[in-house]
Amino acid sequence: MKLVIAVVQDQDVHRLIERLLDGGFSATKLASTGGFLKEGNTTVLVGIEEEKVDQVVQLVRDSCQSRKQLVTPMAAVGTSLNSFIPRPIEVPVGGATIFVLDVDRFEKV
Amino acid sequence: MKLVIAVVQDQDVHRLIERLLDGGFSATKLASTGGFLKEGNTTVLVGIEEEKVDQVVQLVRDSCQSRKQLVTPMAAVGTSLNSFIPRPIEVPVGGATIFVLDVDRFEKV
Amino acid sequence: MKLVIAVVQDQDVHRLIERLLDGGFSATKLASTGGFLKEGNTTVLVGIEEEKVDQVVQLVRDSCQSRKQLVTPMAAVGTSLNSFIPRPIEVPVGGATIFVLDVDRFEKV
Numbered sequence: 001m002k003l004v005i006a007v008v009q010d011q012d013v014h015r016l017i018e019r020l021l022d023g024g025f026s027a028t029k030l031a032s033t034g035g036f037l038k039e040g041n042t043t044v045l046v047g048i049e050e051e052k053v054d055q056v057v058q059l060v061r062d063s064c065q066s067r068k069q070l071v072t073p074m075a076a077v078g079t080s081l082n083s084f085i086p087r088p089i090e091v092p093v094g095g096a097t098i099f100v101l102d103v104d105r106f107e108k109v
Numbered sequence: 110m111k112l113v114i115a116v117v118q119d120q121d122v123h124r125l126i127e128r129l130l131d132g133g134f135s136a137t138k139l140a141s142t143g144g145f146l147k148e149g150n151t152t153v154l155v156g157i158e159e160e161k162v163d164q165v166v167q168l169v170r171d172s173c174q175s176r177k178q179l180v181t182p183m184a185a186v187g188t189s190l191n192s193f194i195p196r197p198i199e200v201p202v203g204g205a206t207i208f209v210l211d212v213d214r215f216e217k218v
Numbered sequence: 219m220k221l222v223i224a225v226v227q228d229q230d231v232h233r234l235i236e237r238l239l240d241g242g243f244s245a246t247k248l249a250s251t252g253g254f255l256k257e258g259n260t261t262v263l264v265g266i267e268e269e270k271v272d273q274v275v276q277l278v279r280d281s282c283q284s285r286k287q288l289v290t291p292m293a294a295v296g297t298s299l300n301s302f303i304p305r306p307i308e309v310p311v312g313g314a315t316i317f318v319l320d321v322d323r324f325e326k327v
């Protein structure tokens with residue numbers, strides 16, 4: 001048994017969960033926040049048989065897209081007058097960050 | 110050291126936490142959502158000594174009940190007029206889904 | 219690859235995340251609740267290379283302080299009239315509770 005923990009963007013969660021269900025998998029969603037952009041994202045837990053890990057990782061890859069997020073930097077970065085009008089910068093945000101952990105014991109009670 | 114991750118129904122969380130405390134265990138609760146029913150549930154983290162795993166799993170088993178949840182299906186399923194008035198269906202929801210993970214290192218600072 | 223799961227007090231989260239970012243680490247925050255005090259706290263996930271575990275644990279130790287929390291006990295504890303006016307008690311709350319888990323597989327998609 002393995003536990004897949006995937007941090008994904010909110011826009012992809014619905015598509016990911018529907019595809020997981022179609023594939024016969026169960027999932028649990030937790031609201032989370034990114035450390036850098038401080039924006040909301042979603043942490044999804046999926047407990048699966050070991051031989052299904054590749055399939056679920058591929059499913060996450062297909063469901064989650066990377067995007068560019070426009071962020072207006074908080075602090076003025078330079079010294080001349082120009083730099084006090086912060087221009088938005090593009091920050092790339094990946095489709096998903098995936099951790100696969102080994103499960104010692106799994107039970108449904 | 111092991112980390113027990115249990116996804117339980119909201120109605121059982123208070124009873125589960127009180128029983129864990131009575132047993133001398135500590136716990137952390139996280140609000141979560143079921144992938145299929147899209148209803149709120151709770152993910153509980155309990156870090157414990159390895160030899161206490163059986164006791165904690167039994168405690169979860171005793172505190173969490175399985176129930177039937179009435180769900181009105183979103184999509185009309187048949188073609189005749191009859192099927193456009195969706196009848197609620199009963200979906201079984203288990204007492205708890207429990208993952209026990211191995212902890213490399215545990216610290217309280 | 220290791221996954222650090224740290225349960226910390228809300229007052230320390232901002233300082234912890236900024237120090238993690240300064241150190242070149244990424245992090246994800248999840249709102250959580252303590253089982254005993256039933257107060258809000260934060261569960262932070264940090265995926266890191268194995269050789270960085272000591273550095274991140276030290277960083278958590280430096281960023282998170284233990285405090286005393288004043289709690290008014292719910293139930294009256296004695297029999298005489300005196301005990302029906304509950305006096306607040308001090309409960310120590312540690313800086314952080316840290317679990318380090320082994321990660322089988324890590325992917326960014």
Ligand SMILES: Nc1ncnc2c1ncn2[C@@H]1O[C@@H]2COP(=O)(O)O[C@H]3[C@@H](O)[C@H](n4cnc5c(N)ncnc54)O[C@@H]3COP(=O)(O)O[C@H]2[C@H]1O
Pocket residue numbers: 007033034035036037038039041091092093094095096097239242243244245246247263264265266326
């Ligand atoms: N110090 C820094 N300087 C410049 N750019 C930075 C940066 N830290 C992060 N970024 C960029 O900002 C995006 C959003 O990061 P955030 O921490 O808000 O949101 C993150 C975080 O919630 C989670 N995450 C990523 N790696 C993680 C890890 N190793 N441990 C825990 N959570 C992680 O996944 C979300 C998306 O991460 P992703 O890497 O795709 O995308 C990141 C990355 O491209």
Ligand SMILES: Nc1ncnc2c1ncn2[C@@H]1O[C@@H]2COP(=O)(O)O[C@H]3[C@@H](O)[C@H](n4cnc5c(N)ncnc54)O[C@@H]3COP(=O)(O)O[C@H]2[C@H]1O
Pocket residue numbers: 021024025026027028029045046047048108116142143144145146147148150200201202203204205206
């Ligand atoms: N594709 C499907 N078709 C028909 N019925 C389906 C179904 N998927 C789930 N169900 C039923 O619906 C109940 C609620 O599932 P939900 O995903 O909302 O809520 C789940 C989910 O949040 C979590 N969970 C269960 N198995 C999991 C796993 N392998 N990984 C992650 N989370 C899991 O525990 C909650 C209760 O699960 P439990 O199995 O007791 O109860 C499930 C199951 O009886």
Ligand SMILES: Nc1ncnc2c1ncn2[C@@H]1O[C@@H]2COP(=O)(O)O[C@H]3[C@@H](O)[C@H](n4cnc5c(N)ncnc54)O[C@@H]3COP(=O)(O)O[C@H]2[C@H]1O
Pocket residue numbers: 130133134135136137138154155156157217225251252253254255256257259309310311312313314315
């Ligand atoms: N049965 C009891 N009797 C008397 N005092 C008790 C007690 N249980 C806890 N305490 C005290 O109350 C503080 C807050 O616990 P709480 O469960 O609200 O909040 C906890 C909980 O959310 C989490 N935590 C601690 N140990 C954990 C574990 N083994 N597994 C999961 N979460 C844990 O970290 C938070 C801070 O824990 P910390 O140990 O530093 O601080 C604890 C501890 O000093």
